[in-house]
Amino acid sequence: MEDDTPEAREGIISDIRRIALASAATHGSTTARIVTAKLLGTRPDLRRRAAEVAHMVEEVVSEVNAMDPADLAAFRPEQKKAPPRGPLPELPGAEPGGVVTRFPPEPNGYPHIGHAKAAVINHEYARMYGGRLILRMDDTNPAAERLEFYAAIKVDLEWLGIRFDTIKNTSDDMDILHQKAAELIHRGRAYVCTCDRQRSSENRRAMVSCECSRLNPEQNHSRWTRMRTKYKSGEAVLRYRGDMKSPNTTMRDPVLFRIIDERHPLLGDKYRTWPSYDLAIAVEDSIDGVTHAFRSKEYEMRNELYHSIQESLDLRKPRIDVFSRLSLRDMPVSKRLIRPLLERGHIAGYDDPRLPTLSGLRRRGITPEAIRKFVLSLGFTKSDTVAPFESLESFNRTVVDPRSVRLHMVNDPARFSLRGMPDVVRLPALPGSEKTPRALDCSGDILVESGDAPALREGVARLLGLGCVRMASDGALERTEDQKTAPGIHWVPAARSLAVSLVVAKPPFRGEEFDEGSLTAVDCRVEPYYAELPDYAMIQFVRFGYARKESARQAIFAHK
Ligand SMILES: [Zn+2]
Incomplete structure (x- = not known):
């Protein structure tokens, strides 16, 4: 059961990705055989799941082989003797x-x-x-x-x-x-x-x-x-x-x-x-x-x-x-464009998460390591670079993934009741970790995304961390036999979940025009472990994306 959580799965994928990136960066490309050998060498616990792992490896390897060689360079393992x-x-x-x-x-x-x-x-x-x-x-x-x-x-x-x-x-x-x-x-x-x-x-x-x-x-x-x-x-x-x-x-x-x-x-x-x-x-x-x-x-x-x-x-x-200048697409750095936004109150300060200022990027959970890797990946080119935010994002993802606390979050809730479950299920905060500090109450009703509700009504679905359920005639969800193909659904306890506003920043400009809808706040329900995280902790909302906790009531979305 434990190995089967999405958290554990993501832990494996992140190990595979690290190995594949290092191998491709060194040799120009990599193969499933090389990656599998390295992976099983460092994670003997996966040997009994070779078939399942092979599938994940194949997917990651083709993704990594499709990367631009310039982006790969940053992942070259350090040569000690050089x-x-x-x-x-x-x-x-x-x-x-x-x-x-x-x-x-x-x-x-x-x-x-x-x-x-x-x-x-x-x-x-x-x-x-x-x-x-x-x-x-x-x-x-x-x-x-x-x-x-x-x-x-x-x-x-x-x-x-x-x-x-x-x-x-x-x-x-x-x-x-x-x-x-x-x-x-x-x-x-x-x-x-x-x-x-x-x-x-x-x-x-x-x-x-x-x-x-x-x-x-x-x-x-x-x-x-x-x-x-x-x-x-x-x-x-x-x-x-x-x-x-x-x-x-x-x-x-x-x-x-x-x-x-x-x-x-x-x-x-x-x-x-x-x-x-x-x-x-x-x-x-x-x-x-x-x-x-x-x-x-x-x-x-x-x-x-x-x-x-x-x-x-x-x-x-x-x-x-x-050397060439660097900017992010639709996130201009020019004071001519940014100052009027401040003066008119469109943005509250230089640390607005829509801005490509270092304080704005920091607020939305972009790490210094990612910025350095991103900058160096572009090398010493002489033509100006306008990079999409996504390219900075992908560097950030590899940096924050291993340290982001996994949490369940629901933003458009549908309510279901559970029957015959343990009172509490405990889940790891970090993928692959033995520690399971996240306690989710399963004794009452739960909330899921309303988009996931049909899957629960119509057949067998897997409540992540809890197991497979099927709906009884009275509408309650009951434990049922495990089915590998059942869709995984994240959920939060209805009574104990916390109200958190998730701020989502998009680029502030569409072309030359300020986009009024570039900053939105989504009302969410988050599992109670959120309250125990320090401010500024990095979070991965399972099946949603990465965010940074700003306060007890607010988090800022970083990226998928
Ligand atoms: Zn003169």
């Missing part, structure tokens, strides 16, 4: 112990799946070479940055398992960045431009320089002093003397410093001139000792500028490499 290698390609010019990478988010929002990719790649490379990883808050636009976001970035990346050797802010180096500006002016590589914005963009399009670019360093120094004290915001910017004739538009005298009269979350009103991304990143990467800088593809055009600024300042030039 040199410190990661799942990423080797870094050109990398010396063991001498690699320094950095992750430079701007604290202007919550970290999301795209940040996770950048952080994981930088972390992985630093680990691969025994090097160092820097977290640098790229915080030189006080109009956009908030203290809340600095904290969210640190907390969520720590949750993701990223360990930084150095944590700093670009704004720590404001004096250095101002010195570099003065140095560029002194070397004739920068000038203060007072043209209005429209005029400047026309000039850049027409590839012509403005009058300001003809001023000498002395004149620029005095304009620079005025910029730091007198000019109003928008009246002057410091420009790099790039190349107005360059086919690369980012080289056409880009802005290095601008006036922003806003309070900075860390520095208050201490500065009013703030470096642009291009200046800050070029200087910081160099002085922080970064050896390998990774940027997403959208910045590829800026690489020339990055190295040109470093050359103009006689700064060491890190290598730069480009």
Whole structure:
């Protein structure tokens, strides 16, 4: 009986899947023979059920052989004797112990799946070479940055398992960045431009320089002093003397410093001139000792500028490499789309389970291990990836399956009475476990899904964990002889079950449109063991899917 519970069956299938994935990942594909031999080697208890097991193996093997080889790579068992290698390609010019990478988010929002990719790649490379990883808050636009976001970035990346050797802010180096500006002016590589914005963009399009670019360093120094004290915001910017004739538009005298009269979350009103991304990143990467800088593809055009600024300042030039951006389909990460949803109250916060933020994913039970595996499975590709949520889901399923507590849950109940049953049946909380803490009361009425009611009325059905039943003439369900083919039905005790609201999140957008129906709550009846689980426990609602307990009254659906 015990071996026959759906929990035990799932335990076997999960063992089979683990073996099949490891074998296919190593050899490119696998066979039922290999998997069966390995399985029976580790689970001698299954030998007497070889025929039944063979069927399960066949199913899993064909499923695994149909997987994309790129997805399989993450399941390759670790080779103990191999040199410190990661799942990423080797870094050109990398010396063991001498690699320094950095992750430079701007604290202007919550970290999301795209940040996770950048952080994981930088972390992985630093680990691969025994090097160092820097977290640098790229915080030189006080109009956009908030203290809340600095904290969210640190907390969520720590949750993701990223360990930084150095944590700093670009704004720590404001004096250095101002010195570099003065140095560029002194070397004739920068000038203060007072043209209005429209005029400047026309000039850049027409590839012509403005009058300001003809001023000498002395004149620029005095304009620079005025910029730091007198000019109003928008009246002057410091420009790099790039190349107005360059086919690369980012080289056409880009802005290095601008006036922003806003309070900075860390520095208050201490500065009013703030470096642009291009200046800050070029200087910081160099002085922080970064050896390998990774940027997403959208910045590829800026690489020339990055190295040109470093050359103009006689700064060491890190290598730069480009990787693709990652997003999830219909779960955009852009603040342009997410901020209005928050402002209009469509979503309550950045941890809304519909969002691809790390805090949103965490709330719905996506694990850091799954995110890391998912990111690394995509490798170091250069074309942008828009992955369906399901591909993250499948990594998560293999992570959470062995640790999810199995529970019965009914969402559209039909009531039946039981007769001639033991008072209580005890079931394991985890598949394959000997411990059976789940006590289900069978002394009174039970609830099943109304969709399962016809099977109970019309023939023999198996109440999971209890055995096969047939309906008597008075409508009560009575124990009957076991039938292998009887459909398995999950159930909860009517009297002792708990009311739990199950929140189901779908992608918040359909194309560009916000989907009003993307978050629903389903009223469910759950077996009483739910009350004993700690908050945030992972659950598998049998025959329904995975969820995360949020509170005594609410759980959040993760995925099938
Ligand atoms: Zn000008």
